[in-house]
Amino acid sequence: MKSAVLVFPGINRERDMARTLKLVSGVEPAMVWHADTQLPAGTDLVVVPGGFSYGDYLRCGAIAARAPIMDAVRAYAAKGGLVLGVCNGFQILCESGLLPGVLMRNAKLKFICRDVFLRVERSDTPFTRGYNAGQVIRVPVAHGEGNYVADGETVKALEAEGRVLFRYSAPDGSLDASWNLNGATNSIAGIVNGKGNVLGMMPHPENHVEAVIGSTDGRGLFAGLVAQFDRAA
């Protein structure tokens, strides 16, 4: 699987992401600068990593979403190419129009940096085929603006079309406001676009892929993507 990791000024999770992609796929990802106008030929997966692009000025992800490389990402996504946005990457995808809605300030205003439990809603997508539907995974979050908000029609469509792939849950998979740490609508932690080829999520699966860290629950996402391309190749 050939992946490309976008790099914006102020991003700081691109190396974690690159390390994980190399570890799981065996292929070094291309690091693509925000001012570039093209993705490397033959890219199987574009990753928009986490961090604080442009210092979160104006709105989180707003300025990065207008960077030259994002036109190439939009064109790539329109042709069905897979795009994964994590944390600030999710915010950038929302701001760029690739995903609906917006990530607002956490309901209790605090920056939250800790492990959370996510319920995987479906296993029949390229991003979640490494998991079982209903499985609960433990991965970290680190964000101040992760409170997913969209208008009523959009939320209804997301739910009706099964486009919520991850929700903040209790360890047993039940949903409860006390486990919905940032106040997100319907405990939404990750969604896909209408075609299902663009995923945005606030938590960081790339940080839980090695046993030495204490959890490998994030590995399934990357292993599933790799398996998909190995099978196709």
Place this chain on the structure above:
Amino acid sequence: MKARITVTLKNGILDPQGKAIEGALKSLGVAGVASVRQGKVFDIEIEGGDKAKAEAALKSAAEKLLANTVIENFRIEVIG
């Protein structure tokens, strides 16, 4: 030419920052504060003297970047 774009949250969008400011004002004993909503103000200088052109440019700036119209409204004033 000087202009100002004011960006505010749409009604119904939760504004935790506004709520926190509202709480602080109440704890300071500022009387009569019913609620606070936080927004942004952009003061912009426009080159040239064509008001219609300036308004078109400002509208484009607000729609393309300054406001996220999913959650925010904007208002443009050309001050002259």
